[in-house]
Amino acid sequence: MITAELHTLTGAYALHALTEGERADFERHLADCAACAREVTEFTETAARLGLAVSTAPRHGLRARVLRRITDVPQVAPGPPGGVRPGRAARWSRRISRWGLAACLAASAALGGVAVWQYDRAESARADAGRAQREAEEVAAVLAAPDARSRTVRLADGATGTVVVSTGRDRAVFLAARMAKPPGGKVYQLWFDDHGTMRDAGLMDPHLASQAVLLRGAVDGASGVGVTVEPAGGSATPGSDPLAVLPLPA
Secondary structure (H helix, E strand, C coil): CCHHHHHHHHHHHHCCCCCCHHHHHHCCCCCCCCCHHHHHHHHHHHHHHHHHHCCCCCCCHHHHHHHHHHCCCCCCCCCCCCCCCCCHHHHHHHHHHHHHHHHHHHHHHHHHHHHHHHHHHHHHHHHHHHHHHHHHHHHHHHCCCCEEEEEECHHHHHHEEEEEEEEEEEEEEEEEEECCCCCCCCEEEEEEEECEEEEEEECCCCCCCCHHHECCCCCCCCEEEEEEEECCCCCCCCCCCCEEEEEEEC
């Protein structure tokens, strides 16, 4: 998908209307496009406001008053069903009225629930976009830092891994290229090698062959960065030998 097309997907992304492939392409683009990130945030906020617009809370006690009055106020229907004697028409009318009002109240409650759900989804999307933008900015800051140093290692099947460290910012970025997709239910996990002790540094996206990952936490004197294959969601400690350990650049 070309960049010009990606710029047109901000609204569909905010409304969760993209396919999985389109979403992955757009999120890669979003990491480097401040204009699209801002537009996604604006669309998300608008969706939230529209959702809240249909969920105005009723006045206190309204439900109780309505339920009390429908038992006392007779309603006259246009005509009773066939076979209903006139003496029963008022009772039939009140029954229909109660059912109709109950249905209206149920529909109102359902609409309110949908509005809350829409608002929650919009808030979640906005938070995700905000996190993605902040992480992209931090990745760019590390890569552009005057003291940035890098080291590249060739991995299996023609893949490469590069670790970039900024001593001044005390942060590191892992750049993966042509990484094979991990086995089903597995994920690549990154670790800081604290001179023999592995410290969790975050997960890679299992759907992306090439990506830039801001390592979780400070470098804090680590000697290298390791990559392991772990169950989806990651592990507290490495469950396998590292595929590679990249020494941090001097």
